Amino acid sequence: MTWKRLEAYLYVLPSLLLVSLFIYWPLVFSMFLSTQDWNLVSPRPEFVGIDNFAELARDADFHDVVKNTFFYIAILTPLQVLLPLGMALLMWPIRKSRPYKIYRIILFLPVIVPFSASSVAWLWMYNPTAAGIFNQILSSLGVTEQTWLRDPDLAIWCIIAISVWRVIGVNFTIYMSALVSVPDDYVEASALDGASALQAMLRIRLPLISPTLFFVLITTVIFVSEEIFTAISILTDGGPFGRTSNVLWFLFERGFRFFRVGEASAIAIFVFVVMVFLTWLQFRYVEKRVHYD
Amino acid sequence: MIEGYRSTLQRSENTVKRQPQVTNLYVWCLHGFSLLLCLVMVFPLLWLVSTAFKLPEEVFARTLQMFPSQPTLQNFSDALNAYPVDRWLANSVFVAVAITLGKLMVSLPAAFVLARWRFRGRQLLFAMIVGTMIVPYIVTIVPNFILVSNLRWMNSVWGVIIPMTAFVGFNIFFLRQAMLTLPQDLFDAAAVDGANTWTMLTRIAIPLVRPSIVVVSVLSFILAWDLYLWPLLILGDTDSKTLSVGLQYFAVNQPAGEQAWGPLMAAALISMLPPLVIYLLAQRQIISAYVISGIKG
Numbered sequence: 407m408t409w410k411r412l413e414a415y416l417y418v419l420p421s422l423l424l425v426s427l428f429i430y431w432p433l434v435f436s437m438f439l440s441t442q443d444w445n446l447v448s449p450r451p452e453f454v455g456i457d458n459f460a461e462l463a464r465d466a467d468f469h470d471v472v473k474n475t476f477f478y479i480a481i482l483t484p485l486q487v488l489l490p491l492g493m494a495l496l497m498w499p500i501r502k503s504r505p506y507k508i509y510r511i512i513l514f515l516p517v518i519v520p521f522s523a524s525s526v527a528w529l530w531m532y533n534p535t536a537a538g539i540f541n542q543i544l545s546s547l548g549v550t551e552q553t554w555l556r557d558p559d560l561a562i563w564c565i566i567a568i569s570v571w572r573v574i575g576v577n578f579t580i581y582m583s584a585l586v587s588v589p590d591d592y593v594e595a596s597a598l599d600g601a602s603a604l605q606a607m608l609r610i611r612l613p614l615i616s617p618t619l620f621f622v623l624i625t626t627v628i629f630v631s632e633e634i635f636t637a638i639s640i641l642t643d644g645g646p647f648g649r650t651s652n653v654l655w656f657l658f659e660r661g662f663r664f665f666r667v668g669e670a671s672a673i674a675i676f677v678f679v680v681m682v683f684l685t686w687l688q689f690r691y692v693e694k695r696v697h698y699d
Numbered sequence: 700m701i702e703g704y705r706s707t708l709q710r711s712e713n714t715v716k717r718q719p720q721v722t723n724l725y726v727w728c729l730h731g732f733s734l735l736l737c738l739v740m741v742f743p744l745l746w747l748v749s750t751a752f753k754l755p756e757e758v759f760a761r762t763l764q765m766f767p768s769q770p771t772l773q774n775f776s777d778a779l780n781a782y783p784v785d786r787w788l789a790n791s792v793f794v795a796v797a798i799t800l801g802k803l804m805v806s807l808p809a810a811f812v813l814a815r816w817r818f819r820g821r822q823l824l825f826a827m828i829v830g831t832m833i834v835p836y837i838v839t840i841v842p843n844f845i846l847v848s849n850l851r852w853m854n855s856v857w858g859v860i861i862p863m864t865a866f867v868g869f870n871i872f873f874l875r876q877a878m879l880t881l882p883q884d885l886f887d888a889a890a891v892d893g894a895n896t897w898t899m900l901t902r903i904a905i906p907l908v909r910p911s912i913v914v915v916s917v918l919s920f921i922l923a924w925d926l927y928l929w930p931l932l933i934l935g936d937t938d939s940k941t942l943s944v945g946l947q948y949f950a951v952n953q954p955a956g957e958q959a960w961g962p963l964m965a966a967a968l969i970s971m972l973p974p975l976v977i978y979l980l981a982q983r984q985i986i987s988a989y990v991i992s993g994i995k996g
Contacts, residue, residue: 431842518974524971526967661844
């Protein structure tokens, strides 16, 4: 081995060590742990084969949590992907105006503010007494006050609201910068053919940014479950009656409140497999319809 | 003939110019819509700030009151008396700065050789490092928790800093991308002058990719500041917490009967200031970091 090659490896070594020790090794170790029964305290884990997975398959709480997780994904994905697209299309004609710069700064703010800070702010707004701002608004409109996060049917929508609030500005910004990067030649050419501004947007710019739509779709589906953890933790602690708990929250409870390490690892592996599958599915079926200029 | 062509071109330019003209009323409506949207989006933050400066009796007033009538700093001193918010702030700063610097220190040399050198295993190494971006964080927490507790890093900021520095996939990807665009001549010339690899990295590559370094640094900082689940697991002692998990502790352990919303909002305000200041200073870089990475926070 030449010195130059050795030197190259040395330069990559620190990052390679870090990712191996804290990302790849845990991935492998999770697979091992998912076949063990262990509570972190007893001297050594005990091999139980696929019992942890079988247990989960029978566990009614886990079923509820998987249902909740898909509910979150099913509601949040369209909201987080399409709402910002609507915003981008509406604000497109005024993108060169002076106030637009301020709009953009404000719409992006929620993702910059630490999620725990905004979560406690929303916790305060959702206050179930008459002091909560949402209840004040309701009562000034003459509507009955709500208990928000303590209402088993409403609580999940409260989490959904804060999650939408946090993410739409980022996706809006991604769409806007993609729309701006479409070469004007195409649009001008269509104008020569008599296309209206609306037609140019819907028939030319929008299809040309379909890779961006695809990117936003994938990242949204992948991030949704992790992203709402902070909100669940601060706003509802998974409750009421587990109604707002998603799969990551469930893993956190099983692993770090009940110290059922094997079971928590089985959940992690389950999620990993589902995520890989979802990503593959999206690439397989959605990417074909995507237009890369 | 050229004249004729030119006039057609001019005419077409006129049509193109006329095209995007939108009626005034429509534009006003769009501004109205945007303004309303911005108000809705910024409202929770305004409410946070306003509560932080309100006197207790105003906090619990049952009338809609947007702004404090007598702004007070009382809530800030109450927050500090109730919990070690200053300690949390110091921990947050230390953790976020250490993760940002740590990520830079490991990613710059790696990005450099992966971009500029050809050696066996280069593709594989690059794929391995960037591939970590798609490994969900959730599969790493249980084993890393065990590892950190075996290393006796519980309740220590290092238990947060070291494992979180490992998420360098995006940094290396982005910095390598920037270093790929540098002209080879620079490095050839430096080699003729007898410069070694370290000199090439620190004297040529790093100064030239400074804008990209700013992008990954501000993103690393904001994400590190926002870390929640990991510190929640590692930093159990009250004094060891960062602001993110300190706020949760504060919110959950409000003394019953007298809910401390004012002081809680004051602490939340403190925690949102550093990323906010960075955002206002490096707005363009932050926006491009989010647009490219697809990270949703």
